[in-house]
Amino acid sequence: MxxxxxxxxxxxxxxxxxxxxxxxxxxxxxxxxxxxxxxxxxxxxxxxxxxxxxKLKETSTDVLQGTQLLAVDVAAATDLLRRGLIGDELAEKEKQALRRTLTDLASVVPIGFLMLLPVTAVGHAAMLAAIQRYVPSLIPSTYGRDRLDLLRKVEKVKEMEEGSLNETSEE
CATH class of the missing domain: 1.10.287 (Helix Hairpins)
Structure with a gap:
């Protein structure tokens, strides 16, 4: 610069x-x-x-929403884990969600460590690009494009529902 x-x-x-x-x-x-x-x-x-x-705003939004998704997944996984520990039988879909969340949590640690390294912004971008290209499974699924797009669609539907509810209550 x-x-x-x-x-x-x-x-x-x-x-x-x-x-x-x-x-x-x-x-x-x-x-x-x-x-x-x-x-x-x-x-x-x-x-x-x-x-x-x-681009900075978009990336910041992705990181924030991915972190929020991870928090929601952790809360749900904690409940599933508690249920499993007390002896309830978990459905296959619940087991998969628990595995996915545990894998995401395990992958947050190395990614977080790499982002805390004292490297330039270009270095961080290069590391992330290399990870995305060569080890994409290392990036938590909550930060993936598919889940973020799904979250945005759900938010739009909620906004539309709230808008229609507000219009009917005003009449």
Whole structure:
């Protein structure tokens, strides 16, 4: 980032010096073009910043919702585990949910450890990309695209139901 700033400042100085030279020579051809180029550069920077902010918001939302899903799964698994320990027979689907949650909890530990390592943001992104590509089962299922999309659909349905209930109560 610092390197990009320095390069940009150097480029701006060169353009500014070129404009001064042109003014001294009495030629104004590049003056408007360079301002247009600067405007394009500013717009590109703003676009990149907006895209980065959007990506950051999206990722933050995914992490928050994945953590909430994990908490819900842990609560349900605790209940299932308690039932199993007191002697109740668990259905196959309940056993699978318990296994999935225990696997997710076991995979949170190494991922959390890797994210706490003192590495740059690029290093963290590279680690996550490598994990997603070579060991995708290490990422907890609650942070997976399928479960997050399902959660978002359920939330939309709840919002629609609340909206229709509010409309009927107002009438």
């Amino acid at each position: 610092e390197l990009e700033k320095r390069v940009q400042e150097s480029t701006d100085r060169c353009v500014y010096e070129e404009e001064e030279t042109q003014v001294k020579d009495g030629t104004f051809r590049h003056n408007n073009d360079s301002r247009g180029a600067r405007l394009d550069q500013v717009q590109k920077k703003e676009s990149i910043i907006n895209k980065s902010l959007d």
